[in-house]
Amino acid sequence: xxxxxxxxxxxxxxxxxxxxxxxxxxxxxxxxxxxxxxxxxxxxxxxxxxxxxxxxxxxxxxxxxxxxxxxxxxxxxxxxxxxxxxxxxxxxxxxxxxxxxxxxxxxxxxxxxxxxxxxxxxxxxxxxxxxxxxxxxxxxxxxxxxxxxxxxxxxxxxxxxxxxxxxxxxxxxxxxxxxxxxxxxxxxxxxxxxxxxxxxxxxxxxxxxxxxxxxxxxxxxxxxxxxxxxxxxxxxxxxxxxxxxxxxxxxxxxxxxxxxxxxxxxxxxxxxxxxxxxxxxxxxxxxxxxxxxxxxxxxxxxxxxxxxxxxxxxxxxxxxxxxxxxxxxxxxxxxxxxxxxxxxxxxxxxxxxxxxxxxxxxxxxxxxxxxxxxxxxxxxxxxxxxxxxxxxxxxxxxxxxxxxxxxxxxxxxxxxxxxxxxxxxxxxxxxxxxxxxxxxxxxxxxxxxxxxxxxxxxxxxxxxxxxxxxxxxxxxxxxxxxxxxxxxx
Ligand code: NAD
Numbered sequence: 001x002x003x004x005x006x007x008x009x010x011x012x013x014x015x016x017x018x019x020x021x022x023x024x025x026x027x028x029x030x031x032x033x034x035x036x037x038x039x040x041x042x043x044x045x046x047x048x049x050x051x052x053x054x055x056x057x058x059x060x061x062x063x064x065x066x067x068x069x070x071x072x073x074x075x076x077x078x079x080x081x082x083x084x085x086x087x088x089x090x091x092x093x094x095x096x097x098x099x100x101x102x103x104x105x106x107x108x109x110x111x112x113x114x115x116x117x118x119x120x121x122x123x124x125x126x127x128x129x130x131x132x133x134x135x136x137x138x139x140x141x142x143x144x145x146x147x148x149x150x151x152x153x154x155x156x157x158x159x160x161x162x163x164x165x166x167x168x169x170x171x172x173x174x175x176x177x178x179x180x181x182x183x184x185x186x187x188x189x190x191x192x193x194x195x196x197x198x199x200x201x202x203x204x205x206x207x208x209x210x211x212x213x214x215x216x217x218x219x220x221x222x223x224x225x226x227x228x229x230x231x232x233x234x235x236x237x238x239x240x241x242x243x244x245x246x247x248x249x250x251x252x253x254x255x256x257x258x259x260x261x262x263x264x265x266x267x268x269x270x271x272x273x274x275x276x277x278x279x280x281x282x283x284x285x286x287x288x289x290x291x292x293x294x295x296x297x298x299x300x301x302x303x304x305x306x307x308x309x310x311x312x313x314x315x316x317x318x319x320x321x322x323x324x325x326x327x328x329x330x331x332x333x334x335x336x337x338x339x340x341x342x343x344x345x346x347x348x349x350x351x352x353x354x355x356x357x358x359x360x361x362x363x364x365x366x367x368x369x370x371x372x373x374x375x376x377x378x379x380x381x382x383x384x385x386x387x388x389x390x391x392x393x394x395x396x397x398x399x400x401x402x403x404x405x406x407x408x409x410x411x412x413x414x415x416x417x418x419x420x421x422x423x424x425x426x427x428x429x430x431x432x433x434x435x436x437x438x439x440x441x442x443x444x445x446x447x448x449x450x451x452x453x454x455x456x457x458x459x460x461x462x463x464x465x466x467x468x469x470x471x472x473x474x475x476x477x478x479x480x481x482x483x484x485x486x487x488x489x
Contacts, residue, residue, distance in 0.1 A: 001032045001087070005041055005206065006189030008048035009199025014207070015040035020179055025093035025326040025333075026316040026362045034182045037207035042174070042215035045203035049145045049172040050221045052200030059142050059170035063121040067114035070167060072195035073188075074110035077103060077156075080191070084156065084184050089317040091181045092155060093325040093363070094280055096317055103184075105445065106160035109461075112445045113168035116466050120169070133480035140470040142170035143247055144223030147216040149209070149237070150185070151229045152178035152328050153283040153385075159185045161449075161460050162226045163202060169469035171224070174203045176213050178229075180329050182206035209233065220244055226468060227251070228285075231383075231454055238457075249458030249468045251285065251450060253383040254411030257404035258288035258440055259394075259426060262296035263418035268438070269297075270304045273389065276414065276440030278312065278367050281327050282387035285455075286412035288440045289384060291391045292400050298393040302371065305391070306352045309367035314356050326363040327386060333363035336386030343370050343379035343388075353388065381407065397422065401429045410452025414440040433459070 003019075004011040019033035037045075053059055058066070077084065081103050088099040120140065127136040148162035159175055166173050177185035189204045205212050209229075217225050217240045224247040227237050234250040241248045258276055260269050276288035293301050317325035327333045340354055353368025368388040373379040380390055394400040404413055413430035416438050417423040427435045433451045436442070443449065443461075450459035458468055 001183055002186035002189070003033065003035060005035050005037055005045075006186065006202070006204040007041065007045045008203065009193065011189075012041075012044075014038065015044075020206070020208070022091060022183065023329065024090050025328055026318075028361045028363075031090065032183070034186070034206045036179075037205035037212040039211065039215045041205055041207070042212050042219060045174045045205055046145060046216065046219045046221050048200035048203055049174055052198065053142075053145055053172040056172070056198055056200060058172060058198055058201045061170070063117035063119065063168070066168060066170065067117040069195050069197055070110045070114035070117060070164060073191055073197070074107040074114070076191035076195050077107040077110065080187070081107075084187060086318065087183045087187070088155060088181075089325070091183045092152060092328055094317050095322045095325050098280060099317070102154050102157040106157045109157070109160040109164045109445050113164040113466065116165070116463060117168035127474070133478060133482065134476050135479055136474060136476040139473050139475060141473055143469050143471050144171060145221060146171045146173040146224040146226055146469060147176065147219070147222045148173055149176045149213050149216065149225065149227045149229065150178060152181040153280060153285070155181035156184040156188065158228050159188060161228075161465065163188065165460075165465040166226070166469045167197075167202065169466055171469045172201045174205060174216055174222075176205050176207070176209070176216060179206065179208055214240070217241060223247060224469065234456070247468075249460070250456040251460060252411075252454065252456045253385070254285050254287070254409045254451065254455050255290060255381065255383050255407050256286055256288045256409070256412040256414070256432065257290045257292055257407070258414040259400045259404055259416070260291065260293045260297065260301065261415075261417035261419070261422065262294035264297065264416040265418070266297070266300060266304060269301060269416055270308055272414070272416065272438075272440045273305060274308060274312075274367075277389040278309070278324060278387045279441065281324055281365070283328060283332070283385050284441070286434060286441060287385075288412070288414050289389055290380065290404075291389055292394045292403055293391060294400075295393040295395055298391075302351065302369070302391055306369055309352055309369055312367050314364055314366060316362070324367060324387060327365055328363070330363060332385065333365065336365050336384055336388065339379065339382070339384045339386070340368055340370075340388060343373055343377060346374060346377040346379065348373035348377060348379050348390070351391075375403075375406070383409070397426065401426060405429070405431045408454045411450075411455035412436070
């Protein structure tokens with residue numbers, strides 16, 4: 001486990017010598033300390049990234065050359081997958097098989113963007129002009145120095161969604177993982193080094209968001225901020241970035257609906273509802289936390305959901321068979337439990353769940369099902385970011401769509417129906433950036449990811465994820481010998 005920052009290709013002690021404890025959320029034990037970077041470290045990291053961009057080889061290499069290093073990084077993640085997965089579980093709490101999925105996806109993300117880096121080579125788009133005296137073309141170039149700020153729910157995967165496309169584009173960068181889960185992000189420094197990434201191209205600073213995160217966002221030498229996290233911090237970042245007109249992309253929260261029609265298969269519906277809200281302990285931005293069920297199916301579905309939720313095996317993520325681990329930390333644990341209490345105070349009924357029983361240590365919350373949450377209650381409107389789902393019956397398709405879209409968020413939405421035409425119609429009516437039909441949550445590196453409304457700005461993943469790190473340049477050439485005619489007639 002790393003205890004130093006990664007700046008300019010060197011492992012470096014934080015300037016102020018500060019550290020943060022790393023707590024295992026299943027046991028509440030402090031098992032490590034990570035370095036806490038401050039403004040001076042942000043300055044050194046940005047300076048290194050700037051120099052690497054302005055003078056170094058990385059943006060000047062061909063896409064194919066960069067792709068080779070990205071693929072070596074993918075291999076580096078795969079080679080260390082068992083070790084990284086254990087770190088992720090001890091840091092974040094998630095069950096080991098889920099950590100293994102995440103890391104396989106993270107490696108796949110580096111491979112995918114290696115392919116897109118190769119496609120950038122020689123990419124020139126001729127622009128047909130009506131005026132025959134000129135020819136024009138568009139080319140794309142890296143944005144410059146990117147700061148990537150990521151949350152704790154998928155530590156290395158969220159980092160990879162930003163690092164892989166930024167590097168593929170030819171940017172240099174500073175990565176700031178969440179203070180709760182920095183272990184695997186720091187390991188990425190070692191993986192990059194082994195893969196042959198030139199010094200200064202990827203710098204990694206663990207530390208507090210309000211200190212080092214804010215310093216990166218405020219730094220005038222940073223060209224682009226890519227942020228995933230909460231709405232309030234996203235809004236603050238947007239305001240700070242406005243001063244220098246920095247490029248920004250924001251992946252924020254959600255309160256995603258799942259509309260289940262009465263002609264759905266009950267077993268399949270229960271399975272996808274459970275996966276949609278309980279995997280990763282519900283700490284998923286796209287979690288389908290509002291489930292709207294057609295009244296004809298409502299009672300049967302509620303009964304089955306409660307029955308199945310109560311069977312979920314809760315425990316330490318390293319324990320074989322665990323399906324639901326602890327929440328990431330004490331703050332999140334207190335926050336989710338107070339949300340459940342408030343939901344009941346505001347009129348919701350607790351069908352099952354709340355504080356998990358039988359644990360002396362650890363931040364365990366049982367799979368929680370709420371019914372009758374009023375439409376203006378916090379449980380129905382606010383992101384809880386825990387294993388808590390609200391169920392509500394509906395009578396007509398129009399009502400379901402209206403309720404689904406009645407949110408300030410617009411990250412994801414799901415619909416299940418035996419009628420494909422209806423499912424497609426509802427999918428088209430959702431005001432959300434990610435829509436699932438007959439399932440909830442499957443995520444693909446090739447497909448765009450991001451939200452409408454207050455769920456964010458821009459898209460990650462796929463070719464859209466690469467666009468975040470590219471500028472488009474127009475190059476126009478005069479090909480006529482005729483005078484222009486402004487003063488020589
Ligand atoms: P958060 O906003 O508290 O923190 C996210 C990151 O921002 C952390 O690295 C943190 O240190 C940093 N940060 C905090 N204050 C900062 C500041 N002033 N300047 C710069 N950086 C700062 O969010 P979180 O609690 O870590 O994550 C949970 C949130 O993330 C949820 O709202 C969730 O929906 C969202 N999320 C969204 C997506 C998505 O793709 N849309 C994915 C995962 C998580």
